[in-house]
Amino acid sequence: MQLKWLEWAKQIQAISQAGLAYSKDMYDLERFEMLRDLSVEILSEYTGVEQEQVRSLFAGEKGYATPKVDVRAVVFRDERLLLVREKVDGDWALPGGWADIGLSPKEVAAKEVLEESGLIVEPVRLLGVLDKKFHDHPPEPWHVYKMFVLCEETGGEAQAGMETMEVGFFPKDRLPPLSQGRNTLKQVLWLFETKGISQEVRLD
Known part of the structure; x- marks a missing residue:
């Protein structure tokens, strides 16, 4: 579900972040800072979260604004899919999380599976980017x-992790x-259909 006010706030934040990173004019920098403040105010107003908390989570980054990357591992055992129950909401998700600086997508996938499920896997194929x-x-x-x-199970023992x-x-x-927030039913059902499609995609 896309909310127009949220999309506007994200776009204003991205524009202000890029402007603060690359502008040299002191007056333009002041205007971009005002835009960033506006994006924080919009998010705070509609969510009820204090502005300082919004600023630290939403508007604290520097440099050119780019999308975040969430890597999810897809592990099948026969015709059953590996899922982990998250402590934060009590619901189930594919093992995974934010991509880490210095790690390739395959390294992130393997690390997340081990940390969240106790299993050792070998990443073999990229199924999709959504x-x-x-x-x-x-x-x-x-954004x-x-x-x-897609990963193949190679060892370890199933057990819950810190999260x-x-x-x-x-x-x-x-x-x-x-x-x-992590995976929808439509996406999970799609994975059951996609796993058998043969294709070569590098993950390094």
């Missing part, structure tokens, strides 16, 4: 690309309640 704004995720202040990486409560493998017709 823009969250075109899918039924709850609104959020960032996010989602990468789905997860449970670990399980689920068939397509018996999926648990999903964490909508």
Whole structure:
């Protein structure tokens, strides 16, 4: 669900961030700072979150504004998909999280699976890259690309991690309640269909 005020706030924030990074004129810098303040005020007004908290989470970055990258690992055991139950909301998601500086997508996928499920995997193929704004995720202040990486289980033992409560493998017709901010039902069902498609995509 896309909210116009949220889209406007994100665009204003991106414009102000780029302007503050590249402008040399002191008056332009002042105007870009005013734009950043406006984006913070809009988000605070509509969400009820204090402006200082919004500023630290939403408007604290420097340099050219780019989308965030969320890497999700796709691990099948027979015809069942690996999901982990998140502590933050009690619902289930593909193992994954924000891409880390210094790690390739395949390294992020393997790290997240180990940390969240206790399993060791070998990433083998990129299944897809999706823009969250075109899918039924709850609104959020960032523009996010989602990468789905198919992985093969090679070892380890299923166990919950610091951010997860449970670990399980689920068939397509018996999926648990999903964490909508992380993966939608439509996306998960798509993964069951996509995993068998043969293609070569580098993940380094």
